[in-house]
Each structure stands twice: as C-alpha cells, then as structure tokens.
Amino acid sequence: MNNLFDFSTFSRQSTKGILVIYIAHLYKFLKVTWILVFLIVKDFTKITNKIDAIYIYAGIAFFLIFFLVRTYLIFKNFQFKIENEHFILKQGILKKTNTAIPFYRIQNINFKQNIVQQIIGVFEVSIETAGSSTTEISIKALSLQKATALKEIISKNTKLGEEEVVVEEKQIKPLVRIGVKELFKVSLTENHLQNLLLFFAIVFGLLQQIQQIIDSLGQTEVIDGFIEENTNAISASIFLVIILLLLLTIVALVSSFVRVFLVHFNLTAYLKEDAFEINQGLFTKKSIILKKQKIQNITISTNPLKRLIGISFITFKQAVSGKLNNKKKDKLIRIVGCKKEQIEIIKASLFAPTEVENSLKKIPENYYKRRIFIVTFLILIAVYAFFYIGSSQVEVLYTAILVVPIVVFLILKKVKKRFYKISDEMILVGKGLLETHITYLGIFKVQNIKMQQTIFQKRSNVADLILQTASGKIKIPCIDSQEAIKIYNHTLYKVETSKTSWM
Amino acid sequence: MADYFQNSEVISLPNIIEVEFIKIDKSYLKVILINFFLIFIPLFVGLILLDKYTFTEEITAYSIYIYALFTSFFGLIFLFLIFSFPKRMYVIRDKDISYKAGLFTKKITTVPFSRIQHVEIDEKPISRIFNLASLSVFTAGDSSDDLEIKGIKREVANQIKEFISTKIDE
Numbered sequence: 001m002n003n004l005f006d007f008s009t010f011s012r013q014s015t016k017g018i019l020v021i022y023i024a025h026l027y028k029f030l031k032v033t034w035i036l037v038f039l040i041v042k043d044f045t046k047i048t049n050k051i052d053a054i055y056i057y058a059g060i061a062f063f064l065i066f067f068l069v070r071t072y073l074i075f076k077n078f079q080f081k082i083e084n085e086h087f088i089l090k091q092g093i094l095k096k097t098n099t100a101i102p103f104y105r106i107q108n109i110n111f112k113q114n115i116v117q118q119i120i121g122v123f124e125v126s127i128e129t130a131g132s133s134t135t136e137i138s139i140k141a142l143s144l145q146k147a148t149a150l151k152e153i154i155s156k157n158t159k160l161g162e163e164e165v166v167v168e169e170k171q172i173k174p175l176v177r178i179g180v181k182e183l184f185k186v187s188l189t190e191n192h193l194q195n196l197l198l199f200f201a202i203v204f205g206l207l208q209q210i211q212q213i214i215d216s217l218g219q220t221e222v223i224d225g226f227i228e229e230n231t232n233a234i235s236a237s238i239f240l241v242i243i244l245l246l247l248l249t250i251v252a253l254v255s256s257f258v259r260v261f262l263v264h265f266n267l268t269a270y271l272k273e274d275a276f277e278i279n280q281g282l283f284t285k286k287s288i289i290l291k292k293q294k295i296q297n298i299t300i301s302t303n304p305l306k307r308l309i310g311i312s313f314i315t316f317k318q319a320v321s322g323k324l325n326n327k328k329k330d331k332l333i334r335i336v337g338c339k340k341e342q343i344e345i346i347k348a349s350l351f352a353p354t355e356v357e358n359s360l361k362k363i364p365e366n367y368y369k370r371r372i373f374i375v376t377f378l379i380l381i382a383v384y385a386f387f388y389i390g391s392s393q394v395e396v397l398y399t400a401i402l403v404v405p406i407v408v409f410l411i412l413k414k415v416k417k418r419f420y421k422i423s424d425e426m427i428l429v430g431k432g433l434l435e436t437h438i439t440y441l442g443i444f445k446v447q448n449i450k451m452q453q454t455i456f457q458k459r460s461n462v463a464d465l466i467l468q469t470a471s472g473k474i475k476i477p478c479i480d481s482q483e484a485i486k487i488y489n490h491t492l493y494k495v496e497t498s499k500t501s502w503m
Numbered sequence: 504m505a506d507y508f509q510n511s512e513v514i515s516l517p518n519i520i521e522v523e524f525i526k527i528d529k530s531y532l533k534v535i536l537i538n539f540f541l542i543f544i545p546l547f548v549g550l551i552l553l554d555k556y557t558f559t560e561e562i563t564a565y566s567i568y569i570y571a572l573f574t575s576f577f578g579l580i581f582l583f584l585i586f587s588f589p590k591r592m593y594v595i596r597d598k599d600i601s602y603k604a605g606l607f608t609k610k611i612t613t614v615p616f617s618r619i620q621h622v623e624i625d626e627k628p629i630s631r632i633f634n635l636a637s638l639s640v641f642t643a644g645d646s647s648d649d650l651e652i653k654g655i656k657r658e659v660a661n662q663i664k665e666f667i668s669t670k671i672d673e
Contacts, residue, residue: 319643447642448614448649455607470643488613489516495615496598502618503643 005149010079010090016120017141022071023116024140029067035209080139082153087127089137099137105129107294107318107503109151111287112138118285123147127154128318155289175345178267178337186313186337187260188253189305191435195259196252264336271349276316278333288333292350294318294503296471297441300343303434311337314346319470319503351442356423367460368478369415376411380404410434420476422487425494427467429474444498445469449491451484467491470503517596519613524592524603530633531654532588537629539584543577593652595663598670600640602650614650616670618642624660636660640667 005011030037040056073093080089087106089099112124122141129137142150178186265282276290295316302312313336338346347353380403387396414433421428429439446467453463463484465476476487550573554566562569587606594601603611623639630636630653637653638660655663 447618448612450610450612452605452608452610454609458609468642468649485518485520489518492519492599492613492615493516496617498617 005146007080007082007150007153010081012079013075013139013141014122014143014146015075016122018071018075019120020116020122020124020141021074022068025067025071026064029063078139082150087137087154101127101129101137103154106154108289108291109154110289111147111151113281113285115283117141125150174268175271176267176269176335176338176342178264182311182337183260183264183267185309186264186306186311187257189303189309189311190256190260191303192249192252192256195256196248198259199251199255260336264334267336269335271345276346278335290316290318290333293501295350296445296469296503297439297474298347298350299437299439300347301432301435301437303436307436311339312343314338314343317469317471347440351426351440353426353428353440356421356426356428356440359421359423361419361421362479362483363419364415364476364478365460365462365480367457367462368418369411371456371478372411372415376407380407418477420479422490427474427476427487429476439474441467441469441474443491443494444500445502446491446495447502449488451488453481519601519611522594522596522601524594524601526589527591527593527652527654528633528635528656531630531635532585534629534633534635534654535584535588539581547573591654593655595666600650600663600667602652612650614640614642616667619667619671622664622667624657624664626657630654638663 070093074091077093077096078089078091080087082088085103086100087103089097089101091097091099107128110126110128112126113122114124117124121143123144124138124140125142125147126138262282264280267278267280269279270277274292276288276292278286278288278290280286296319297317299315299317300312301315306312313334316333316335318333335346384397384400388394410433414431417430417432417436419430425443427441427443429441431437431439447470448468450466450468451463452466457463457478461481462478463481464478465484465487467474467476476484479487550570554563554569558566583606587604590606590609591604592602598617599613599615601611601613603609620641620643623641624636625639626636634657635654636657637651638655639649639651641649
C-alpha cells in the first residue's frame, strides 16, 4: 500500500534523529559522571580564580561539541536498506559493521517512544531477532509514515500483512484495557517485597558509586563514623526500628506504584489473527507486536492479594539467544491485571488448553519435600552457626523461634504449589512460593530434554526432568523415574514427529 | 478421543533407556589424566615451595596435615575422574543425539536433530595428540546447556557432523 518510501537504496534516519541520539548520549554520559558533575557544581562557588572557571567552561563546551560531532557521524554512517528479503544495516564511524538479517529471522518489530521522541514526533523502531548474535537492531528516529512503511514491507514478507486489514476493524475493541483505576489495583497487589529488594538494589548501586568516589577522595573515615553512629542509635531504640519498618512499607508501596505506572500505563492489548498487539508505558511508550507462533510458552501468575480481587498477569516468553540475563528480561512481555475471561480468551487463542487442564494433576514424590527441608535446614544451621560464632551471643539463637516456623510454612507452601499436568500435546507446570505461577508449554516447542538423578534420588526411585525451550528452562523436579522416562520418550516423539515450526 | 494413558502407541514409543549407548574413546582418559596432572603438579610444587620458604614455625608444625589434606583432596578427584569415565556415553538415533554421564548424579540429555541450530567440532591441544575431538550441538535459546560430547575420534566427529547436517536440511 505504502510505496512512498523507497527502501531498495540506502537511506538514513529522520534528521530529527540527530537530536534524539544527542540527548541519549548526553544522558548516558551524565548517568556515569553525575557524581563528578555534582562535586564540581558544589565547589564551583569556591572557585574564585577566573582562569579555573574558564577551564571548566571550556571543558563542558568541549564535551558538548565532541558529542555533537560524534552524534553527527553516527547519524551520517547509519544507513539501512532492504534487499532480497534481507534487512541490511551499515553503521559505525571507525569500525564499520554490516549486518544483514533475513526476514524469516525477524521475531518482531516494535515501536517505542521515549519522552524526547514523543516531543519531536519520531518513533524508535527496534527489530528483534532470535538465534543470531545481534539480537536487536534499533533505529532511533523514523517518522511514523516511514516506520509503518518499513514494518509493512518486512511483515508482508513474513506473512503478517494479509491479516492487517481484518485487524483494523477489531482494533476498536481491545481485548484488555487497563485504566488508571485498574492499574491502581494492580500496583496495590504487587509483590511488594520483590519491589523493595529491587529498590534497594538500585539504591545500593548508587551508594556504591558514591562510596567509590568518596574513597578516591580519601574521606572514608567520616562516612564510617557516620554509619557507626547511626547503627548504634538504631540498636539502642526500638522506636527507630518501628519507624524504619514503616518507612520500608511506604518505600515498598511507592516503588511498586512507580514501577507499575511507568511500565504499564494505559495498557491496551489487541487480539489479532496471528499476533497480539500490546501498547503501554508512561514516559516511554511501547508498542509491541507479538506473533503467536513465536511465543514459546506463557505463564499465568497470581498472588493471594490479586486472587482476592480476581486478577492475574500473563507473561509471554519468546525465543532469546544467549543467556537469559537481566537485560533480556524485557523480552518477557507482560499483560497485567487480566480478568479470568480475558485469560481464557488468550489461552484459547494460542492453543487448546482444556485437555491438559482436565488431565490428572500430579505432584512430585515425597522426596521433593524431604530434599527442600534438608537443604534449607542445613543452610539455616550453617547461617546460625556463623552468626553465633561471629557474635558469641546466645540471643541470636532466640530468633529461631520466629524464623523456623516461617521457613517451615514457606517450604510447605512451595511444595504444595508444585504440580504438573500432561496431555498428548501440552505440559502444564505449577510452581510458586507466595505467588502462584502456572506455565503452559506446547510439547513440540521443546528444544532439548534432560533427565538427572542423584544417587539419593535413585534410592527413592525419582528423577528430575528439565525441558529446555528457546526461552529458558522448565523444571519438573522429583517425579517417579518410570513416569519421567515416559515423559522423556513422549516429548522426543512429539518433537521429532511435529511438522509445525517452533518459531 | 482416546485417553492418553491407554493409548497403545505410547507403549510402542522408542525407549531411550533401552538404547545401547556407545562409550567414548578410551584414549580420552589419558587426556583427562594429563589435564589433571597439569593442574596438580604445579600446585603441588607451589605448596612445597611455600613450605620451604614462606611458612612460619607455627604452620610448619602442621605441614604434614596440610600435605595429607592436599593429596587426599586431589586423590578423591583422581578417583572420581577414573570411575566416572566409563559412564560417559553417547548414542545417535535416526532423529536425535543423546549423551549421558555422571557417577553420583546421572544425567542424560537428548537433542532432536530438528531443533539443532549448528554443530561445532573443537580440538584442544592435548586431545589433538590422541587424534580426538569434541562435538557440541547448539539449539536456540540459552545455549550454555546444550549437548557436548568430549573425546571421540576426529573422523567420527566429522562423520557425525556430516550426518547431522544432512538431517537438519531435511
């Protein structure tokens, strides 16, 4: 439809892209050096010497110009075209790289807009691939027309184009739309503990950065004294501890809210013929097209609070290349705040879940419970021994009265949530501690399968099964050996006879 | 629809447990042992040197125990290597490749040919002396955990690679 743009010859990004790249560069630079900048600004008033001030101004100007030149060169050298069903990209100032991606490798094409891109009205287009070393290519700035034209050309060849027309009508009625009120509910019922830890991880990272700078300035004693003073005060007063706990609760709540609102603001999900379209984000708007065929497995999760108001969230897992690290976690696409009917629709659109859901629910052998208990208590004893020897105070041991029941309760919960169901075509695995996760996996999507058995397991005649998919492992621990062998053989049979492409 | 567990076809599925596995090449044990001594001997020499030159009086009093601990630790590793060696086995069937290993923890992995992304043959310096190679297959996703068969004859490795390549193209 859109032949306004010629992709057969090399073209560059929209010229506005220079601004986008420039700001991104400055932001990255500031992120690394903010503490240095802070120190300079703080001491700036003390600098009376005119020449010193001139040096600083010149330094700033130098960096600004340096980045501008660099940005311009990056922009100038960033060229792409389409040829022979390949997306070809040339980039690099000194080290030139040529990347060619065949269309069939392309997993999806996403549009993104951060705040700068929103203001100047351009879109960032990222092209995701699986199974190649360059996982993602992002074109920082394209006008909407050019971006859609590019997407159309690529998706037409990957046979997505035809349904596009049908979709237009359906778009009026999204499958899931999460307004502010629902989002509020979602954030209220988040796993606050996890968010708290995340928050601390970030704060700790910042503190370390500060510590490093201060170390290099040789002012450690001051800070150490400060910390020591405060820890003494805390151990002295229970009142402070209570305030601290309150503060933590507030921090946990707020960080949950901020995180949920930033990522999932204005979430709308559309169900299309062979894909999902998900739009979300507050400052950075993301539009994701998720092809059903490329989804490796889905996990439906909920926790006691969410179950109370009848919502859960769905995580879609796509194929990734290389190790699953934190950076690739954003390849896990989430729809939060789904109601039961919506989940049913999504499940039914991906596969036929009824057969597996109605099959017999099987739980791990008793060995599983025993193993967790033994391992956990060995660790617990080691930790207590360490603290006892370290502090040589008997009071440390008293906390066990509180800790042991909690640990036992958590283990029992964990064991209770472990189950699996298997049908001819699918496997369903349930797990969780406080949250409940249920993973649906089509057996033919398995990449390889592993079975392992320790000598202890052999005595109890149980084995662990590990199903490796293109989006990570799925473990079924401690099931009866004969059963494990049966699933092993069945999985191989299904994978080897399946004609359907796994992605 | 027939009930899954009464489906007669399931019983007739090829069973991975009943397949005859092939042991890896015997000379690979030599490679393992050479590698072992390449680590053990320098460490042992290092310990002796430490004992001779830098240990203080108090530590030297216990030096016999330190030696005993050191050698028994490596002795156990040595025994483990020897006894776990015959457990390393592989098999290639019409549609998949399997590898099993492990003395205390038995592991068996199977990769169907239709899921293999690429195959790699490595020849490490010591293995090359014995004309051995290691064959790795990679699937999509987290490829750190795929299948690697160490210690098969180079010609065999090449044959397997060729075989798999033709199978992937099918």
